[in-house]
Amino acid sequence: MFIDYTKVIIKSGDGGNGAVAFRREKYVAAGGPDGGDGGNGGNVYFQVDKDKNTLIDFKYHKKFKAQNGENGSGSHCNGKYGQDLYIKVPIGTVIKDAQTKRIVADLSKPDQVELVLKGGRGGRGNSHFKTSTRQAPRFSEDGEKGEEKEVILELKLLADVGLLGFPNVGKSTFLKAVTDAKPKIANYHFTTIEPNLGVVKIKTGEDFVIADIPGIIEGASKGIGLGIQFLRHVERTRLLLHFLDVSGQEGRNPVEDFNTINQELKKYSEKLSRKKQIIVANKVDVMQDETLLKEVKELAKKENIEFYQISAITTQGIEELLYKIVKQLKELPKEELIEIEDKIVYTLEEKQNQWTIKKEDDVFIVSGRAVERLMGRVNIEDNESMYYLQKSLKNMGIEAKLKEMGVCQGDTVILADWELEWYEE
Numbered sequence: 001m002f003i004d005y006t007k008v009i010i011k012s013g014d015g016g017n018g019a020v021a022f023r024r025e026k027y028v029a030a031g032g033p034d035g036g037d038g039g040n041g042g043n044v045y046f047q048v049d050k051d052k053n054t055l056i057d058f059k060y061h062k063k064f065k066a067q068n069g070e071n072g073s074g075s076h077c078n079g080k081y082g083q084d085l086y087i088k089v090p091i092g093t094v095i096k097d098a099q100t101k102r103i104v105a106d107l108s109k110p111d112q113v114e115l116v117l118k119g120g121r122g123g124r125g126n127s128h129f130k131t132s133t134r135q136a137p138r139f140s141e142d143g144e145k146g147e148e149k150e151v152i153l154e155l156k157l158l159a160d161v162g163l164l165g166f167p168n169v170g171k172s173t174f175l176k177a178v179t180d181a182k183p184k185i186a187n188y189h190f191t192t193i194e195p196n197l198g199v200v201k202i203k204t205g206e207d208f209v210i211a212d213i214p215g216i217i218e219g220a221s222k223g224i225g226l227g228i229q230f231l232r233h234v235e236r237t238r239l240l241l242h243f244l245d246v247s248g249q250e251g252r253n254p255v256e257d258f259n260t261i262n263q264e265l266k267k268y269s270e271k272l273s274r275k276k277q278i279i280v281a282n283k284v285d286v287m288q289d290e291t292l293l294k295e296v297k298e299l300a301k302k303e304n305i306e307f308y309q310i311s312a313i314t315t316q317g318i319e320e321l322l323y324k325i326v327k328q329l330k331e332l333p334k335e336e337l338i339e340i341e342d343k344i345v346y347t348l349e350e351k352q353n354q355w356t357i358k359k360e361d362d363v364f365i366v367s368g369r370a371v372e373r374l375m376g377r378v379n380i381e382d383n384e385s386m387y388y389l390q391k392s393l394k395n396m397g398i399e400a401k402l403k404e405m406g407v408c409q410g411d412t413v414i415l416a417d418w419e420l421e422w423y424e425e
Contacts, residue, residue: 006058007098009150013041013066013082015120015143017376018128021074022136033136034076035125038143042066042082044117046095048107049088053197055155057088066117069143072125082119090155098150116151120144123376129388139385142376144369156235159197159211160329164265165243166257168250170282172196173312174243175212178322202319206326211237235269238332239325240277246292246309247283254281254292255299276332278306280321285311357401364402364413364422371398375416 016038023034044066064087070079095105095116105114123141130137163171179198196212242261244254258279266273279300281293293309300307308324310317355368374396378389393399402422407413411422 005155006055006153007062007150008058008153009063009148010044010085010087010117011063011065011148012044012085012117012119012146014068014146015039015041015122016069016071016079016082017142018123018125018140019072019074019077020126020138020140023075033126033130034074035127035140036072036074036077036079037125037128038072038122038141039069039079039081040122041069041119041143041146042084043115043119045084045086046093046105046107046114046116047086047088048091048093048110048112050091050110052088052090054090055093055153058153066119066146068146069119069122071143072122072140076125076127078125079122081122084119086113089153092156094154094156096152096154098152101152104151117147117149120146134384134388137384137388138382139378139388141373144373144376159237160208161200161210161239161241161325162237163210163212163241163243164261164277166245166252166261169243169245169257170312171212171243174241174280174282174310174318175210177312177315177318179210200322200325202322202326204326208326208329235272237275239328240275241280241321241325242277242305243280243282244296245283246281246296247286248288248292249283249286254296258296258299276328278308278321278324278328279303281307281309282312284309285314285316355396355398357398357405359405362411364405364407364411366398366402366413366415370396372416375418378418380418380420 018038019035021033021035023032044064064085066085067082069082072079089107091108091110091112093107094103095107095114096103104116107114121144123143126137126140128141129139163175165171175196175198178200198210198212199207200210201207242258244258245252246254262273265275279296281296284293287293297307299305306324308317308321310321312318355366355370357364357366359365374389374392378385380386390399393402402413407422409422409424413420413422
């Protein structure tokens with residue numbers, strides 16, 4: 001089964017918590033703090049696997065989670081880092097954020113590995129919070145939570161040449177004639193229900209990869225017929241062979257078919273519609289007359305597109321066409337599917353200092369990763385820890401913002417999930 005589109009949920013590992021511990025040592029306050037740090041959570045990577053050619057592994061396995069970091073312990077013992085998770089995908093897989101549709105990674109190179117989600121950082125043990133005035137801190141730092149994201153995996157075949165055309169124009173027959181691919185062939189519409197890839201090797205020793213794209217019909221860009229799901233496979237190609245049936249056996253007008261398919265390409269992607277094309281007039285061996293062939297020649301001349309006439313069944317004209325394809329490919333540069341500036345990598349680093357405040361009635365709600373991290377290291381039962389909280393709110397600018405918004409003695413302030421009463425020093 002060929003699967004080329006799916007959604008999965010990925011989650012990086014949580015960081016381990018720092019420890020509150022004290023060593024037993026004579027003449028040292030409370031034995032001296034020696035709580036170790038928590039280990040970092042595991043990262044999530046996507047990796048190209050040369051043995052995969054479909055996303056079928058993700059049909060039933062929809063959730064992937066990296067390992068959590070371990071908690072720290074006494075004697076400055078740090079917790080182990082969580083094991084990183086490597087998710088293997090076929091070459092040509094594009095990963096997108098399911099919510100924003102932004103591209104996260106483009107895995108289009110052999111053995112490529114991309115970091116997609118960073119694990120949460122481990123929390124610091126209480127030994128990090130010792131100062132000249134705070135000799136025995138009874139608080140540590142909780143580890144950061146890993147992030148969870150829903151992403152789209154979209155497979156775009158990596159082929160040099162794509163075959164375009166309405167169903168039953170002979171694309172699969174051509175592919176079978178020039179490669180070792182074994183596409184299903186029959187005399188009815190939509191024989192090809194999934195893309196087929198093949199490698200063409202010519203007598204000079206040169207080769208290229210060719211893809212037979214399932215029949216595109218009017219409305220394909222909106223999902224009609226086999227629809228938009230297969231248009232994505234044309235995006236990777238550098239050259240398009242536009243097959244037209246000039247035999248007259250199907251009762252179709254090849255010029256109208258050419259215009260219809262190019263309109264669908266333009267609706268799907270302006271860039272796709274500008275790709276280099278060669279018009280291939282097929283089935284010349286069974287033409288009823290030369291009327292349609294002449295119309296296609298006129299079309300090629302009008303559109304300034306190169307034209308070849310062949311018979312995929314008898315192989316007439318195929319060798320000449322293949323040499324032309326090789327020559328064209330040498331002149332067409334390989335393009336990256338996405339621009340580097342469009343690429344994003346999810347990272348907790350971007351959010352670690354973020355916080356916001358909103359006022360609802362007489363309650364001030366302070367949220368954001370910076371606040372979550374702060375409250376993760378606060379012990380509200382310990383006076384030193386509360387002094388640390390007060391100082392941190394001042395250093396982060398949260399206290400000044402609350403006063404600017406009108407906070408008063410006795411008002412309720414919610415910090416992450418903690419509900420506290422504001423007081424002035």
